[in-house]
Amino acid sequence: MKIYIAGQINGNKNYLQQFYEAETKIMDKLGDSAAVLNPAHLPEGMTSGEYMRICFAMIDCADTLVLLPNAILSKGALLEAQYANYVGKPVYFLDDWLDKPIINAR
Numbered sequence: 001m002k003i004y005i006a007g008q009i010n011g012n013k014n015y016l017q018q019f020y021e022a023e024t025k026i027m028d029k030l031g032d033s034a035a036v037l038n039p040a041h042l043p044e045g046m047t048s049g050e051y052m053r054i055c056f057a058m059i060d061c062a063d064t065l066v067l068l069p070n071a072i073l074s075k076g077a078l079l080e081a082q083y084a085n086y087v088g089k090p091v092y093f094l095d096d097w098l099d100k101p102i103i104n105a106r
Contacts, residue, residue: 001030001033001034001035001063001064001102002034002035002036002037002061002062002063002064003026003030003034003035003036003037003062003063003064003065003066003097004037004039004055004058004059004061004062004064004065004066004080004084005019005022005023005026005036005037005038005039005040005065005066005068005094006039006055006065006066006067006068006071006074006076006077006080006081006084007019007022007067007068007069007070007071007074007077008068008070008071008073008074008077009039009040009074009076010074010076011073012070012073012074015040016040018068018070019038019039019040019068020040022038022066022068022094023036023038025094025098026066026094026098029098029102030102037058037059037061037062039051039054039055039058042054048076051076052076052079052080055076055080056080056083059080059083059084059087059089060087062084062089063089063090064089064090064091064092064097065080065081065084065089065090065091065092066091066092066093066094066097067081067091067092067093067094068093068094069093069094069095071093
């Protein structure tokens with residue numbers, strides 16, 4: 001299962017820790033069957049448009065998009081959620097997704 005994490009990065013001094021914690025929780029739930037697509041791991045120095053194109057490509061590869069609670073504060077994360085919804089990917093807040101039983105992790 002491939003999971004994309006969306007949340008506030010710009011203007012969020014704690015984004016690295018928040019994305020890391022989310023990735024850890026996802027990996028704890030799915031184990032070796034998980035591939036976490038984490039935009040916090042992208043290199044610095046690109047434009048917003050360049051980041052968004054990379055993130056859309058990661059969303060295209062993902063099975064599901066999970067939102068951090070602060071995603072509602074981020075235009076980019078909201079756009080990612082809208083895009084995922086548009087292309088037919090399930091979108092959940094992280095805590096809701098963590099509470100869901102995993103039927104088939106592949």
